[in-house]
Amino acid sequence: MADYKKINRQKLVDYLRSGCTFSQRLGFELEHIVLHGDGSPVSYSEPGGIRDVLTQLAPLYEHAQREDGAIIGLASAGEAISIEPAGQLEISAGPFTSVFDVERAYVDFRNKLDPILEQYGLVTPMLGYNPAAKAADLEVVPKYRYACMTRFLGAQSSAGICMMRGSAALQVSIDFESESDALRKLRIAQAIAPILALMCDNSPMFEGAERAENMVRTRVWSDMKPDRVGTLPGSMKAGFTFADYADYILSRQAILVPDDEGTHGFRYVGEATFDEVYADRAMTEAELEHALSMVWPDVRCKRYLEIRPADAMPIEYCLAYVVLVRALFYSKRNLEVLETLLASVDEGHIRQAKDDLMKRGYGAEVYSRPCEFWTDLLMVLAEGSLQPGEWSYLEPLASMVKYRFTLAEIWPRLMEKRNAMPAGSEDAPVIGVVPRYDFEWTGLAVSDGYLSGLLETGAVPLVLPLTSDPAHIARIVQACDGFLIPGGQDIDPARYGARREPRTHRSATSRDAMEQALVDAVVKADKPLLGICRGMQSLNVALGGTLHQDVGSEGELPVAGHVQGRPFDMPAHMVDIVEGTKLAEVVGAPRLGVNTIHHQGVAKLGEGLVVSAVSPDDGVIEGIELPSARFIVGVQWHPEYMWRTRPHSKRLFKALVEAARAI
Numbered sequence: 001m002a003d004y005k006k007i008n009r010q011k012l013v014d015y016l017r018s019g020c021t022f023s024q025r026l027g028f029e030l031e032h033i034v035l036h037g038d039g040s041p042v043s044y045s046e047p048g049g050i051r052d053v054l055t056q057l058a059p060l061y062e063h064a065q066r067e068d069g070a071i072i073g074l075a076s077a078g079e080a081i082s083i084e085p086a087g088q089l090e091i092s093a094g095p096f097t098s099v100f101d102v103e104r105a106y107v108d109f110r111n112k113l114d115p116i117l118e119q120y121g122l123v124t125p126m127l128g129y130n131p132a133a134k135a136a137d138l139e140v141v142p143k144y145r146y147a148c149m150t151r152f153l154g155a156q157s158s159a160g161i162c163m164m165r166g167s168a169a170l171q172v173s174i175d176f177e178s179e180s181d182a183l184r185k186l187r188i189a190q191a192i193a194p195i196l197a198l199m200c201d202n203s204p205m206f207e208g209a210e211r212a213e214n215m216v217r218t219r220v221w222s223d224m225k226p227d228r229v230g231t232l233p234g235s236m237k238a239g240f241t242f243a244d245y246a247d248y249i250l251s252r253q254a255i256l257v258p259d260d261e262g263t264h265g266f267r268y269v270g271e272a273t274f275d276e277v278y279a280d281r282a283m284t285e286a287e288l289e290h291a292l293s294m295v296w297p298d299v300r301c302k303r304y305l306e307i308r309p310a311d312a313m314p315i316e317y318c319l320a321y322v323v324l325v326r327a328l329f330y331s332k333r334n335l336e337v338l339e340t341l342l343a344s345v346d347e348g349h350i351r352q353a354k355d356d357l358m359k360r361g362y363g364a365e366v367y368s369r370p371c372e373f374w375t376d377l378l379m380v381l382a383e384g385s386l387q388p389g390e391w392s393y394l395e396p397l398a399s400m401v402k403y404r405f406t407l408a409e410i411w412p413r414l415m416e417k418r419n420a421m422p423a424g425s426e427d428a429p430v431i432g433v434v435p436r437y438d439f440e441w442t443g444l445a446v447s448d449g450y451l452s453g454l455l456e457t458g459a460v461p462l463v464l465p466l467t468s469d470p471a472h473i474a475r476i477v478q479a480c481d482g483f484l485i486p487g488g489q490d491i492d493p494a495r496y497g498a499r500r501e502p503r504t505h506r507s508a509t510s511r512d513a514m515e516q517a518l519v520d521a522v523v524k525a526d527k528p529l530l531g532i533c534r535g536m537q538s539l540n541v542a543l544g545g546t547l548h549q550d551v552g553s554e555g556e557l558p559v560a561g562h563v564q565g566r567p568f569d570m571p572a573h574m575v576d577i578v579e580g581t582k583l584a585e586v587v588g589a590p591r592l593g594v595n596t597i598h599h600q601g602v603a604k605l606g607e608g609l610v611v612s613a614v615s616p617d618d619g620v621i622e623g624i625e626l627p628s629a630r631f632i633v634g635v636q637w638h639p640e641y642m643w644r645t646r647p648h649s650k651r652l653f654k655a656l657v658e659a660a661r662a663i
Contacts, residue, residue, distance in 0.1 A: 019303030025095035027173030086165035128311025200310035320397035429481035429660035449640030482660030485535030536634025543606025594637035631659035
């Protein structure tokens with residue numbers, strides 16, 4: 001009697017090996033959540049819903065797939081349009097030889113789709129999780145496969161329902177040259193999957209509410225039964241083979257299998273494994289392909305490798321991710337570097353990395369190194385392997401990595417700007433904001449938290465040019481009602497008569513000169529000023545004070561207590577507020593929890609200044625002010641990160657704005 005377990009195992013191994021090619025092609029799959037224009041969810045069957053969208057698209061494609069007369073998929077050469085369980089629209093396209101071809105195919109798809117969405121008043125927000133409803137409340141499309149999966153996975157946990165109905169993903173597929181190349185790339189991709197998931201984190205909402213942690217997609221997959229998700233068991237070991245992968249696939253519970261006599265070509269088999277279902281005959285190629293599709297690990301092997309951890313994102317970020325994946329996995333040098341650095345990573349390490357990244361984002365530790373090490377490394381490796389013209393595609397993702405934020409983090413701010421910012425008023429004071437110059441000859445930057453905090457509290461922020469010319473400064477002070485000096489580089493010690501010490505960081509000397517002139521003019525004009533972090537230190541130096549160049553190396557002040565990791569919107573230590581000060585009046589509390597990102601601090605106070613806040617643990621000065629002025633206050637912490645969640649930080653912006661309004 002034939003041993004069909006061995007036969008099917010070998011057939012699956014042969015199928016995987018048939019994918020070996022020297023081509024360096026790219027496959028692309030992107031899912032789209034569709035909403036009504038008012039942000040409410042869209043069902044498949046409602047008038048003007050997903051069914052009608054597909055009906056309108058159908059004449060533009062060569063083939064239409066139907067179940068019970070309902071369209072559930074469309075296809076033309078090199079492109080397929082399908083629907084996920086809650087009506088997410090997915091485009092699968094490729095293989096392509098370059099990112100330019102990916103972009104061309106996607107633009108063509110959107111040129112077909114967008115007029116139809118507009119006709120029905122629909123939009124696609126390009127998010128990784130449905131922001132409008134709980135997954136269980138979303139209608140399942142009339143597709144027998146999804147009914148079977150809902151029946152099976154829904155009985156295991158709610159995470160299965162969330163995965164099917166709530167999420168929208170971006171997947172990039174790559175080729176492999178040989179079995180060893182495939183499994184090498186599989187190990188590397190699985191190891192960096194948690195890092196890629198953070199870089200592409202685009203799920204600000206979960207189950208109709210603001211998410212509680214980073215990487216919603218990772219959390220959903222992690223909460224599912226681990227038998228068909230996550231890291232492939234045993235695959236991080238060098239001896240893992242296609243035969244091991246075949247054993248993994250065929251030992252999974254099948255849920256449903258192709259069957260011409262079944263419902264819509266399938267038969268529900270529940271907990272029976274593929275080995276058990278096909279114990280008495282050899283599997284067809286279609287059955288092998290179906291079996292491979294019924295597992296959803298971070299990286300899936302077919303005739304190509306699917307890299308699966310990314311959220312759906314706007315197309316410019318998707319293309320950046322495509323370029324990143326291509327540059328990392330089609331460079332032998334990059335593979336060698338990553339393989340060496342990740343050689344000791346196992347399944348447990350990957351789980352730990354996911355847990356810490358979900359909790360702490362860019363502040364996490366991954367494989368005994370800071371997360372920032374890995375994200376920067378991936379970008380450096382990719383940038384060294386770009387093809388001509390690819391840098392402009394990579395830049396959106398590279399910028400997010402550089403500035404340590406994700407799309408999910410800025411989405412609430414985008415919604416805030418779109419919907420919730422208070423209307424401006426004719427008497428809104430103008431607040432001049434000194435920008436940060438990373439290099440004085442390249443340009444300026446201002447953290448959004450400063451500008452949005454001022455807008456929220458009723459001011460018009462105006463970013464100032466870099467100048468210390470007396471005539472320019474006089475005109476600026478005349479034109480603005482108040483000023484904000486934000487954080488930035490260390491102040492040149494020569495400004496306060498000191499020699500540079502070993503731990504002093506780079507200075508921006510032109511900004512130093514500008515702030516000296518600006519503070520002098522603001523004090524003379526008695527206009528309001530708020531200094532934050534470096535801004536407080538600059539105020540002190542401008543009035544003749546000095547700084548500790550590194551609080552951790554002077555005396556016994558613990559610098560680690562004043563340089564927190566991400567997230568920056570969480571308090572790191574307490575400060576005591578000095579009774580009777582303007583700061584005490586503004587924040588309305590004798591003690592506050594604040595964030596902290598500084599290694600320098602006020603030493604000798606400038607002329608006329610008083611201390612308004614102190615760290616109780618080590619005596620570091622956390623607030624200063626000029627009592628003789630209308631409102632000149634400096635704080636060492638960063639309210640621009642905290643004003644949305646900490647009332648005392650918002651009150652600081654409000655106090656500056658109200659003082660400026662009174663001018």
